[in-house]
Amino acid sequence: MAHQAKSGQREREIVKQAERLARKGKVEEAITRCLEWLQSGEESARIHQLLGTLYTSSHNNSQALEHYSSAVRIEPDNSVYLALFAEALFLNGYVEEALGTYKRSLEIDGKNYVALAGLGALLCQHEQFFEALEYLQQAIVINPGDLYGLLWTAVALANCERFDEALECAEKALRHNPASADAQAMLGRIYMYLGDKDKARSHLTTAIKRDPAMGHAYALLASVMKFTEQDRWLIEEMEERLKDSLVAVVKEHIHFALGKAYDDLGQWDKAFFHYKKGNDMAVTSYDDTALKKNLKKTKGIFTRAFFERRKDMGVDSEIPVFVIGMPRSGTTLTDTILSSHSLVESVGESTLIDRISREYLAKGKLEYPESLPEVSGEQVKEAAELYLEKISSVAGQETRRVVNKMPVNFFHLGVIALMFPKARIIYLKRNPLDNCLSCYFQRFFSRRLGWSTDLEQLGAFYRRHLEFMEHWKRVLPVPILEVRYExxxxxxxxxxxxxxxxxxxxxxxxCAQFHSSSKGVRTASAMQVRRPIYTSSVGRWKNYANHLGPLIDALGKEARPFLEAVGERSPGTSRVGSILRRLVGAAR
Known part of the structure; x- marks a missing residue:
């Protein structure tokens, strides 16, 4: 007993010493002190937890995971340790394990702030914003001034199209944390969504002054600006930042910002250099073979006969409208035109269809979409009603249509037609060269768009999306309105x-004055749709023609009509004309 008391007292002393050292910035010394204690043969969940925290602050996530795991092994029912372990699991890429561990923590203590905020943040990062809000709003009641919880709540609210509440949350974060660059950047982002360019620029500039290494603030600032020669100082500042020892993702953001700046100035080669650098640094993946298998599976399941046998399934609602197509094809413009109507609201780029289908339309061991031939009409109805319930959060009493403008919902048109036989589907189609280049020049938040960082993959994905659409046009019992962006x-x-x-x-x-709408726009096109209709983005690819060989090869016959049309109009002696003749020949 005396030994245990002495050991406990010594443990408390080590914890105090280590925390004191960490506060002074001597993290390595604090880690050494804790490791020496463990090497003496003593076991301590508290010391392991502290080591996990110290390693996390040093960005050594693998070591943090190891020590949090030991803490949980020693005290498996400690809700705080479980929540910290869950965070480490997520940072090390174990997403499903993190999700389960957060939920286990909350089963033990439903008011554990770390678990509530952490689980909400995890769900946000996987674009499950409606679900994230359920946890985050509980978290900020428990700890109303914490920066982490408030900012992630603002993220979730903005992505649920609740912009006024998101703004209020971000303002509260800044009030409680007046020196925070992150709060300034969040306010800048929300004002950008709301179309207030001046306030967005002011907050983003302040964020950069407070944290010159905040890469995403540079990218957001570039998106709300039209660079002129008077902005050379900012360009030079960003070029200087790239010489610093910054983590890759920060440099990636700055390269995209510089690409936008040089594009505005008409310096196409410099712009492309930076866009390519940014894309080459992105950590993404795309498997075209897997997508081809998905297409083959889709064609096998969704036939005319499949829909004919299930024509009585789904719900009799005309509320859902789906705007689909390639990203950057005009989906945001179409959504904004519609949501400027007094009877229309929008849920923006919502992943609800994908998630509801996977979670509620499985059957035994069969996953979606292989399960669909086996699911009952009742299952389909329940899934449809859940979707309507979720989107009702943006709808008023007078709302007659709710738009979901997730572009890649073209993968899910089969299940959309099954759930909502009276749904409206609007398909946006754009010149493939302009469309793909616009995707390449956009740093997307979504992990699902890994194909956008490589010109060859972009061309392959564009062709694959056409194959999906050709199939849907042949078999779908729901009408599709095709709109060409041009x-x-x-x-x-x-x-x-x-x-x-x-x-x-x-x-x-x-609807014609969409650019004056007070409604927020939460997509990559947030600033473009605040302008009256413009045509400068049509034919933009010609400025970059000499860089587009891999894209043109991948597009093949899809690119040829556009190359030939421009080639016929281009003077034979011009630089563009000679480049086009070479590319047309390559595309034949």
Missing amino acids: DLVNDFDNEARRIVEFCGLEWEDG
Whole structure:
């Protein structure tokens, strides 16, 4: 007993010493002190937990995981240790294990702030924003001034299109943490969504002043600016930042910001250099072979006969509207036109269809979509009703349509038609060269868009998306309105009216004044849709023609008509003309 008391007292002394050293910035010394204690043969969950925290602060996530695991092994029912272990699991890439461990922590203590905020943040990073809010809003009641919880709550609210609440949350974060660069950057992001360019620029500039290594703040600032020669100072500052010892993801953001700056200035080669650097640094993956298998599976399951046998399934609701197509094809513009109507709301780029299908339409050992031939009408109805329940959070009493503009929902049109036989589907299609280049120049948040960082993969994905759409047009019992982006910007009035009419709505003049709407826009096109219709993005690829060989090869026949059309109009002696003749020959 005396030995245990002495050991406990010594343990407390080591903890105090290590924490004191860490506060002074002597983290390595603090780690050494804790390791010496463990090497003496003593076991201590508290020392392991402290080592986990110290290693996390040193960005040594693998060592942190090891020590948090030991803490949990010694005290398996300690809710705090479980929550910290879950965070370490997530940082080391063990997402499912982290999810389960957070939930285990909350089973023991449902008011554990670390677990609630951590689980909410994890769900946000996997784009499950509606679910994330359930945990984050509990967290900020428990700890109302904590920066981490408030900022992730703002992220979730903004991604659920609840922009006023997101703004309030970010402002509260700044009030409680006035020196925070992260709070300034979050406010800048939300003001960008709301179309307030001046406030966005002010907050982002302040964020950069407080933390010059905040890469994403540079990228956001670049997106709200139109660079001129007067902004050379900012370009030079970003170029200087790239010489610093920054982590790769920060440099990646700065390269994209510089690409935007040089593009604005018409310095195409410099712009492409930085966009390529940023894309080459991105940690992404894309498996075209897997997507081809998915396409083959889709064609095998979703036939005309499949839909004919299930024509009585689903719910009789006209509320859902789905705007689909390649990212950067005009989906945001279409969504904004529609949501400017008094009877329309939008859930933005929501992953609800994908998640509900995978979670609620499985059957035994069969996963979605292989399970669909086996699921019952009741299962389909329940999934549809859950989707309607989730999107109701943005709908008012007068709302007649709710738009989901997740572009890659074209993968899920089969299940959409099954759940909502009266849904409206609007397909945006754009010149493949402009479309793919625009994707390449955009640093996407989503992990699902790994194909966007490589020109060859971009071309392959574009062709694959066409194959999906060709199949859906042949078999789907739900009508699809196809809108060409070039037609929309060149003949806006007629095309916009066609879109509104297709949705079963009467025209409102507000739809033509979409750029003046007070509603937020939470996508890569947030600033573009705040401008009246413009056509400068049509044919933009020609500025970069000499860099697009891999894309043109991958697009093959899809690129040829656009190359030939421009080649016929380009002077034979011009630089663009000679490049185009070479590329047309390569594409034949």
